[in-house]
Amino acid sequence: QVQLVESGGGLVQAGGSLRLSCAASGRTSSRYAMAWFRQAPGKEREFVAAIRWSAASTDYADSVKDRFTISRDNAKNTGYLQMNSLKPEDTAVYYCAATSVPSSRRRTDYGSWGQGTQVTVSS
Secondary structure, three states: EEEEEOOOOEEEOOOOOOOEEEEEEEOOOOOOOOEEEEEEOOOEEEEEEOOOOOOOOOEEOOOOOOOEEEEEEOOOEEEEEEEEOOOOHHHHEEEEEEOOOOOOOOHHHHOOEOOOEEEEEEE
């Protein structure tokens, strides 16, 4: 199994940018898709973006499309989420996840999760 650690969260004003990182360790020799989910207070954890092992294909939730960019550097075993034009409604704990499935939006397909990093966007 892959162990994941997120970093890069923080407080930012609306319209600003943040870059989240997700460092993987453990069975990184196996091919795995990575994704970002987020959970706001009182809400369910929701899909944000996903990327295949090859990085040839990405998928985004409509709410973040054209503002967020998911990427990965397999040589560094690290995934990224570049977040631009942030809005107060983007405020949430952001989680990195990994799966052996090529790519998925379903939370239940992901067996490895990080501890989460808080992103707060002020208006």
